[in-house]
Amino acid sequence: MKKSKGSSRLLANSSKKQSLSQSNSPEGESPRVAVAIMAAGKGTRLKSQLPKVLHEVGGKPLLEHVIRAAVRIAPASDVYAIIGHEAERVRAAMAHTGVTFVLQSEQRGTGHALIVARAALAGYDHVIVLSGDAPLITPETIGRLRNFHLEERSAMTLLSADLENPTGYGRVLRKSARSAEVQAIVEEKTATSAQRQIREINSGFYVFSTKELYGNIDKLSTANAHHEYYLTDMAEVLRRARRRVVAWKTANASEVLGGNTRAELADIDEQMRMAKCRELMAEGVTVFYPATCVFDADVKIAADTVIEPYVQLLGNTRIGTACRVRSYCVIRDSEIGDGVTVRPGCVMEDAKIGQGAVVGPFSHLRPGSEIGEGAHVGNFVETKKIKLGKGSKANHLTYLGDAEIGDGVNIGAGTITCNYDGVNKYKTVIEDGVFVGSDSTLVAPVRIGKGAYVGAASCITEDVPVDALAVGRARQIVKEGWAREKRLKK
Numbered sequence: 001m002k003k004s005k006g007s008s009r010l011l012a013n014s015s016k017k018q019s020l021s022q023s024n025s026p027e028g029e030s031p032r033v034a035v036a037i038m039a040a041g042k043g044t045r046l047k048s049q050l051p052k053v054l055h056e057v058g059g060k061p062l063l064e065h066v067i068r069a070a071v072r073i074a075p076a077s078d079v080y081a082i083i084g085h086e087a088e089r090v091r092a093a094m095a096h097t098g099v100t101f102v103l104q105s106e107q108r109g110t111g112h113a114l115i116v117a118r119a120a121l122a123g124y125d126h127v128i129v130l131s132g133d134a135p136l137i138t139p140e141t142i143g144r145l146r147n148f149h150l151e152e153r154s155a156m157t158l159l160s161a162d163l164e165n166p167t168g169y170g171r172v173l174r175k176s177a178r179s180a181e182v183q184a185i186v187e188e189k190t191a192t193s194a195q196r197q198i199r200e201i202n203s204g205f206y207v208f209s210t211k212e213l214y215g216n217i218d219k220l221s222t223a224n225a226h227h228e229y230y231l232t233d234m235a236e237v238l239r240r241a242r243r244r245v246v247a248w249k250t251a252n253a254s255e256v257l258g259g260n261t262r263a264e265l266a267d268i269d270e271q272m273r274m275a276k277c278r279e280l281m282a283e284g285v286t287v288f289y290p291a292t293c294v295f296d297a298d299v300k301i302a303a304d305t306v307i308e309p310y311v312q313l314l315g316n317t318r319i320g321t322a323c324r325v326r327s328y329c330v331i332r333d334s335e336i337g338d339g340v341t342v343r344p345g346c347v348m349e350d351a352k353i354g355q356g357a358v359v360g361p362f363s364h365l366r367p368g369s370e371i372g373e374g375a376h377v378g379n380f381v382e383t384k385k386i387k388l389g390k391g392s393k394a395n396h397l398t399y400l401g402d403a404e405i406g407d408g409v410n411i412g413a414g415t416i417t418c419n420y421d422g423v424n425k426y427k428t429v430i431e432d433g434v435f436v437g438s439d440s441t442l443v444a445p446v447r448i449g450k451g452a453y454v455g456a457a458s459c460i461t462e463d464v465p466v467d468a469l470a471v472g473r474a475r476q477i478v479k480e481g482w483a484r485e486k487r488l489k490k
């Protein structure tokens with residue numbers, strides 16, 4: 001992680017006494033603060049059909065990370081996502097967040113995004129502006145930036161950082177090295193070679209006094225390399241209007257990284273996942289060879305569980321204590337109880353596994369699979385929408401779909417529930433203590449009564465009563481000497 005020096009003075013100065021919710025209104029009243037997230041761009045550099053802000057890092061779209069940070073700072077009703085390119089797609093993907101959308105139907109630059117949002121934002125005292133493509137930003141940093149802005153009573157406050165490699169970012173031109181005041185932001189494209197030596201970059205996060213922003217925004221012009229309205233030009237516009245423009249430098253330079261290219265997205269993704277990994281390890285989870293594992297942001301694992309190399313835990317997966325997840329498992333949105341062993345090569349989605357169960361190697365648990373306490377599911381077993389009771393076993397080569405299976409049941413190798421007739425799905429019920437012999441096919445709808453036996457290789461098409469034996473196969477024929485005679489004929 002790149003860290004900057006020299007910002008500690010500002011950091012200490014502004015972080016001393018503030019909490020996230022505190023405000024510093026001179027009149028003692030809370031100022032009205034909105035958050036605007038610029039998310040309308042196409043993301044040309046990604047060369048993608050998918051709009052940039054929907055590209056995923058850490059298992060979630062870029063924009064969703066930024067929205068999550070924003071709603072920690074202001075209620076969702078005061079958060080505005082400015083969308084444009086593929087707006088309907090972005091709106092649909094983010095509808096669940098409850099933020100308000102502002103449409104920038106033509107994308108004429110970051111300054112234009114704020115011009116378009118004027119009607120939505122002008123009623124607030126201040127607006128925090130975030131970039132929808134910079135997902136590592138934390139609510140703490142946004143809160144400090146806002147507090148610095150309120151303390152400084154500036155018209156525009158920008159978040160800056162020192163980057164070892166500032167290429168591609170706008171550079172901050174301060175009045176003097178010591179001053180918080182900013183003269184201008186120069187974009188990489190128009191910077192002189194001396195200016196390109198500056199390592200202090202503009203993060204693309206700002207706080208504006210809305211009165212000053214909208215009182216001066218019409219002075220922006222498109223006389224630049226891209227013929228766009230640059231929001232960054234507001235620094236110079238406001239300074240010329242003799243308004244105060246300041247920068248607050250974060251020591252956490254990695255928080256401001258933006259994902260403009262696939263390579264930058266990969267960097268951000270790695271940072272997020274390693275941070276998540278460190279968080280889990282701090283909570284007592286052992287992760288072997290962390291660089292090979294993928295844990296989504298919302299995954300929860302209890303202490304003393306061991307995760308082996310090359311494991312992906314995705315979505316809302318929850319894992320209890322004292323479990324072991326062996327290599328090459330991909331587990332999504334699943335709930336795993338305490339003391340469970342997941343052997344190598346398992347794939348699970350929307351599955352629930354009871355305490356002490358053993359799954360795998362090579363089991364495929366599809367949505368709606370509920371595996372009971374102490375149950376065993378073995379190699380090349382596929383399950384879908386089933387309940388497998390306490391201590392029941394399906395150890396080899398089996399398909400169990402749409403089935404309710406009781407406690408202490410043994411499902412022999414090669415058993416198949418025939419749940420589908422090409423049009424409808426039907427249910428199989430197997431009561432407690434049943435023994436299903438190997439290679440049986442259970443043609444649903446069918447019920448096998450408590451304690452019953454099914455002979456190996458049976459095709460069961462009718463219900464089996466409690467405690468009965470059902471055998472559904474042709475009788476064996478033996479022709480003595482047949483093979484010898486065949487050979488002799490040759």
Ligand code: UD1
Pocket residue numbers: 038039040041042052053082084104106107108109110111112113131132133134168169170171185187201202203204230231232257258260
């Ligand atoms: C911008 C800044 C640059 C800064 C960098 C930090 C400008 C001109 N430059 O450059 O100084 O160092 O961010 O990451 O602002 N967007 C819209 N509408 C538009 C254009 C863009 O909503 O018309 C959105 C994009 O979707 C993106 C954000 O604004 O989320 C930033 O735009 P982008 O094109 O990525 O700007 P950068 O070139 O990264």
Ligand code: CA
Pocket residue numbers: 131133258259260
């Ligand atoms: Ca960007």
